[in-house]
Amino acid sequence: MAEAKGGMKSDWLIASPPSRLERIEAHFQGHAYDMHRHDSFAIGLTLNGVQSFHYRRGYRHSLPGTVLVLHPDEPHDGHAGDARGFHYRMLYIEPALIQSALSGQPLPFVAGGLCREPRLASAVQALLATLDGALDPLEESDGIAELADALAANGDARRGSPKRVPDYVAAQRVRERLDAALADGVSLEELEALAGQPRWTLSRDFRALFGTSPYRYLTQRRLALARRQIAAGIGLAEAAHAAGFADQSHMTRAFGRTYGLSPARWRRLLGTR
Incomplete structure (x- = not known):
């Protein structure tokens, strides 16, 4: 530094x-x-x-x-x-x-x-x-x-208001299932069945209500868990495994796309001051 x-x-x-x-x-x-x-x-x-x-x-x-x-x-x-x-x-x-x-x-x-x-x-x-x-x-x-x-x-009310009212109850069921799927994952077919909606409707409603797609939501929840693990002193490979990533490299790529820096730099910054 x-x-x-x-x-x-x-x-x-x-x-x-x-x-x-x-x-x-x-x-x-x-x-x-x-x-x-x-x-x-x-x-x-x-x-x-x-x-x-x-x-x-x-x-x-x-x-x-x-x-x-x-x-x-x-x-x-x-x-x-x-x-x-x-x-x-x-x-x-x-x-x-x-x-x-x-x-x-x-x-x-x-x-x-x-x-x-x-x-x-x-x-x-x-x-x-x-x-x-x-x-x-x-x-x-x-x-x-x-x-x-x-x-x-x-907020800017003019920004892309959806033409239909999003189904909050269905999207919330999907979000809760994603929160429980960090370790084992979940299929799109399961989410469609859970929401009672085709995938395109589900994706539009989920994005309108929660700001991102179901897939990215699951990835971000895994990254948030990994970041907490790293801040607690857990090694990078172990944190990746605990958060449901295939390996450390998979986590590192996703971490950089999401936070703009590598897990190793994040860990160094926490110990710098």
């Missing part, structure tokens, strides 16, 4: 204790992440510096106090906008948790990826106030509800 002035490592990352929300704080001096996409919302605050990234055919620059709202399945990267580097906090929240407060409505979309609206900023700040310990369960639930309402209030 490069050294910053005063001997402090310029690139570092800390993660909060495991919970329904993944929360991190990080600093990067230059390039941080390659282009990648994940199935969660990535919502955070720039604390210092300029946080620059490519997103939805544009090049964005987040300044201190700006809220970043990156929608599931949208490719993006990350790097410092100038020589000072950038410091930020971010939470990764499954669309299913937002859905629990939206009662089956399509996911809200905040156009442009950046927002300075006070209600949304306050909701994000409340969930990212500290990473020292796990959030109280009631505090976390209240925070998720307020975040969902703030996202809906700031």
Whole structure:
């Protein structure tokens, strides 16, 4: 890792204790992440510096106090906008948790990826106030509800609303089956039968409600488990096996596509600060 002035490592990352929300704080001096996409919302605050990234055919620059709202399945990267580097906090929240407060409505979309609206900023700040310990369960639930309402209030209603109302009950059955299928997998035919829908209808409804396809959802749940294992000190090969990947190479490829860095670099960053 490069050294910053005063001997402090310029690139570092800390993660909060495991919970329904993944929360991190990080600093990067230059390039941080390659282009990648994940199935969660990535919502955070720039604390210092300029946080620059490519997103939805544009090049964005987040300044201190700006809220970043990156929608599931949208490719993006990350790097410092100038020589000072950038410091930020971010939470990764499954669309299913937002859905629990939206009662089956399509996911809200905040156009442009950046927002300075006070209600949304306050909701994000409340969930990212500290990473020292796990959030109280009631505090976390209240925070998720307020975040969902703030996202809906700031969402762009013009963005591709489905022509039919998605079948939330069917999609939720499929999501629960995928959550239980990390180790052994599941066939598309089984999911069709479970939903009572043809695969194309199931895929459209699932994407509208949870932000990604059933296949990518399963892959991302496996990666989230692998990342928790790695953060706990488990070896890469063992973490890959525990999360249901065929081998370490399979996990490494998926990890890079989803998080924009390798599992080995993720592990090094956690131990840098």
